[in-house]
Amino acid sequence: MNPNPPWDTADPLGEALHFLRMSGTFYCRSEVTAPWGVDLPPMPDCLMFHVVTAGRCWLQVPGEPMRQLQPGDLVLVPHGHGHRLLSEPGAPAVGLFDLPREIASERYEVLRHGGGGDAVQMICGAVRFEHPAARHLVQMLPAVIAVDASRPPQAEWMYSTLRFMATEAQQMRPGGEAVMTRLADILVIQAIRAWLEQGSATHTGWLRALQDRQLGRVIVRIHRDPAHPWTLASLAAEAAMSRSAFAARFTQLVGEPAMQYVTRWRMHLAESWLKESATGVAETGARLGYQSEAAFSRAFKRYTGRPPGAVRRQPAVA
Known part of the structure; x- marks a missing residue:
């Protein structure tokens, strides 16, 4: 039996995406209230992602323009660069590992932080790619990839996946960490596909x-x-x-x-x-x-x- 995916002869880029299988470093459900700020340290060889499920916040990546995230937005920071999530521009930030966190499992945590104002809920993660083809592809990605869930064609798959992920994060039933990992796989791969489909990055x-x-x-x-x-x-x-x-x-x-x-x-x-x-x-x-x-x-x-x-x-x- 041929172990290779059936589409890769006609679609070499599809073969590269086929190898995007992640191993989770950690996942975190964040429940934060304004004013708040979280300073995420550099994580070499990791891709970090953030999904906003409720409320609005700001993402600050060095060298990149600040961007506001709203419910349904998915953002990838592919190269493990340190960055900040803030209730508003200029809000003071506390180091991620200096904040109290509830350990739900070996690789899953719940973070609660803030001053009691407007609430934001997010699901965040840091993942690694083990296959060399996947790592090579990730090296080609820009410093930030943001996917707007409100725009077609991603609206339908984003909302359905995010609903599932939000529900799983809230309940964390038996096997919840495995489900979260698979859902994160889908989100990250779809975000990379959306970026590739823009075409501008694939000309060289x-x-x-x-x-x-x-x-x-x-x-x-x-x-x-x-x-x-x-x-x-x-x-x-x-x-x-x-x-x-x-x-x-x-x-x-x-x-x-x-x-x-x-x-x-x-x-x-x-x-x-x-x-x-x-x-x-x-x-x-x-x-x-x-x-x-x-x-x-x-x-x-x-x-x-x-x-x-x-x-x-x-x-x-x-």
Whole structure:
């Protein structure tokens, strides 16, 4: 049976979205009353999201214009930058981890804070993406993505998902954390899809290459079969182009030579497998097409600056 999604040959960008599977760092239901402010610290390698379910507030991300959020709005801060949520511009903010919080489960909290004025309810989260394709896609995103739930076509799916999420956050029945995680998956993926559909961000770089009929097919083949003994000639043949034309076009759109991309993709996969599974060094190298553990170890150290055994010995991040 083919493990790959059936649409990805025709839609390489769809394949990239297929890998957007998140692991939650934490989720929080916030019930705050004016005046209030929460200072969220930087969370490297995390995407943070906020959904306003009742009331209005302001989002302040350094280097970005302040924006007001209202019920139904969803905002992503994809690169883990520190930012603030405020009852109004200029309101004093308290550090997130300095506020009293009710621990509902290992990764779910309830935060109540403020001066007793106008109330705001939000659902917030910080998530990680484990697959290298997902991380690569997230790197391409802007500093902030905001989705207005009142605008079609997102109005229907946003409202239905938000209602479900708000109800689940209030009740937290058995299995509630798992449900919240799946709903957050849907919200984040839909927000990224809405951004991609705007089109302006996909005219250059890796995203543009994925949408290119010839290069997109090649990138999918590299992702699916990293162990294949790829050469510039075989990649050009996949694209039905001459080697020189393919090499120039790939470098122009992706920003690096094709064979360098192949190596980087293999090393990203190797690092993920070594960190997150019980796969040994020799097995990892074999899965990526290396003929010996020594050959793989040399390539890995040359690319990352560390031997693969050192990466494998690192404790897993919760």
